Amino acid sequence: MKVSIVMGSESDREFVESGIEVLKEAKVEYELNVYSAHRNLQGLLTYLKNMPQDVRVIIAVAGLCAALPGIVAS
Secondary structure, rough: OEEEEOOHHHHHHHHHHHHHHHHHOOOOEEEEEOOOOOOHHHHHHHHHHHOOOEEEEEEEEOOOOHHHHHHHOO
């Protein structure tokens, strides 16, 4: 099982650091990606369509906007 963490921008990293530590302690494989729903929508959609098959959980993090988690959920 792998977890995909998708951030809206590099500045969101501070919000995921504690979660990454939990994943590391539990020895859960994860990948960290940056895709802005506003500045790189096509890149985000391409990533979601071609997501590795071993990804079972997606954590979407966006600072002040819910666009990224909303698009990932849809």
